[in-house]
Amino acid sequence: MSALPVLESVAEPRPRVSVLLLCFRDADYIRAALDSAFAQTVPCEIIVSNDCSGDGTFEIAEELVAAYRGPHRVHVRKTERNLGVSAHFNDVMALASGEIIVMMAGDDIAYPERVATIVRAFDEHPGATVLGSDFDAIGSHGEPIRVSFRQRPQRYDFDYYVRIGRLIGLLGATMAFRREVYDRFGPLLGPIEDNALSLRGALLGQSLNLRQPLIQYRRHPGSVSGTVFARDEPRALATRRRYERTVQFYRGTADDLEACLRKMPELPRSKRRLAEQVLAMYRIEADAREAILLQPRWRWLGPVLRGLGQRGLRRKSAERALKLLLPRSWFGLR
Structure with missing residues (x-):
């Protein structure tokens, strides 16, 4: 009697997209942010990382991730000490496996079609290495607000910076990039990620801004942008x-x-x-x-x-x- 053939286990395919949901002192907002990440219509790897804020953000995220049942691979972790924006980003990038990296903040809300739109845009623009998007601004309680950001151009190349004389890149909260933007050059230097990634994208190909709002970008006294630029x-x-x-x-x-x-x-x-x-x-x-x-x-x-x-x-x-x-x-x- 011949033995039955041994069936080899088939490994689950690696998601094409890794969402880096980076949070710090976001206890009031992390539920809405995570719900919007879970609502994405494309299966993703979602890495929720708290930069050792100690305000309960990590515990809330841990509870929500433990209860999650759905198509995404979700991990939650925290840093051993507070690292700051770029160092936290570098720390999490070592864990990401997707070929497309989507940035997300613990106080923002992504529209359900955000990841699908980003993937489609990368497929339609093979020369694009970094993408950002327009956004809808909200306040602490989710109310619509106006912010002073000028409308982003659709292309961020070096000629734009020189021609217009402004050193502002894509908004970090809206950014996504092909992982070669990180792998080709290594960890980011400096305290903030958005301009560095915008310029890396321009070096390797194109940095593009989509005219479609893909997130609700929250402005509040504790936000990273408010802290960095002393707005509040x-x-x-x-x-x-x-x-x-x-x-x-x-x-x-x-x-x-x-x-x-x-x-x-x-x-x-x-x-x-x-x-x-x-x-x-x-x-x-x-x-x-x-x-x-x-x-x-x-x-x-x-x-x-x-x-x-x-x-x-x-x-x-x-x-x-x-x-x-x-x-x-x-x-x-x-």
Whole structure:
């Protein structure tokens, strides 16, 4: 009597998409954020990671994940200590297995079609390596609000940054990227992820912004954007702290772009030239803000003169030169 053939177990296919749901002090919002992640119509790997906030966010997430029954692979974890935005992102990226990475914050709400729309957009635009989207803004209690973000362009290439003279990339809360954007260059440098990822995308291909709102982006006093840019702090401190944090942000983004350029010797000369101009813009802006914040006025002249010679910064540098004639208090500093 012949033995029955042994059936080999078939491994569950790896999800194409990893959703990184990063949270910090989001106890009031994590339920809505997780519910919206669970509602995605494309099966995903969902990694819920709390940056050691100690406010109950992790425990709530752990409870919701334990009760979840559905098509997604869901993991919940927390860091051993608070890492900050970029370091937390780097920590979680080591765990993600998808070829497309979708970013999500613990205080935002994704529309159910978000992941499906992102996957379709990547399929339709094979040259795109990073995607963002428009958004609907809400407040602490889910009420619609208006925010001061200018409308994003549809393409973020190096020529855009130089031409328009603005160092703002895709909004991090709306971002998704092919994992080569991380694997090709390694962990992010600097404190914030959105500009660094936008520029990496421009190096490798295209950074695109979808005109369709795919999330409800929540603004509240404890939000990351409010903390980084001091939007909700007392006016007497807000300008100074915004200058301090922007200097760190610009320097970190410049460090990341410079490190990426070293790893791309094959980059076409025309694109490298534009990327180097953007790198110079970040360095000049960081030096200029630091000089205004900390240095005697004669030390402002170096960054101002460099900015006047840099395409993209000439008008801003001319305006900054006028500040040499004004008291610091006129532009919010003492």
